[in-house]
Amino acid sequence: LKTRGSTEIIGLILQAVEHEPLTRSKIMYKALLNFKQVNDYTGHLTDEGLLRYLIENKKFAITNRGKQFLELFRETNKLLTTPYDDMAAHNQVQNEQYQVTLHE
DSSP: OOOOOHHHHHHHHHHHTSSSOBOHHHHHHHHTOOHHHHHHHHHHHHHTTSEEEETTTTEEEEOHHHHHHHHHHHHHHHHHOOHHHHHHHHHHHHHHHHHHHHTO
16 A cells, blocks of 8 residues: 555545535545544645635535645646556556455
8 A cells, every 4th residue: 555645645635625515524535544634634724725614514625725736736646647657556456356356
């Protein structure tokens, strides 16, 4: 399992709330994070103006600044993707398919 850096975690949280406001629990499941990570990062992202907390329904929504960050995050990831990344992802999918076959 690959270790994720803080920038990637921020990107995952913003992607999770991109289309609809979500509670901390739903962010946790969509971004595959633990509750402490979600608490720490949502607090930081709210302080930085990338998320806003909707008190009435206890959900987090992305701000315009958060959308700008997410756009730059995606563009940077496209630039940094190498042919090796594509091969590694393909090999991982093949390995997962092989493992599923073994468990039948």
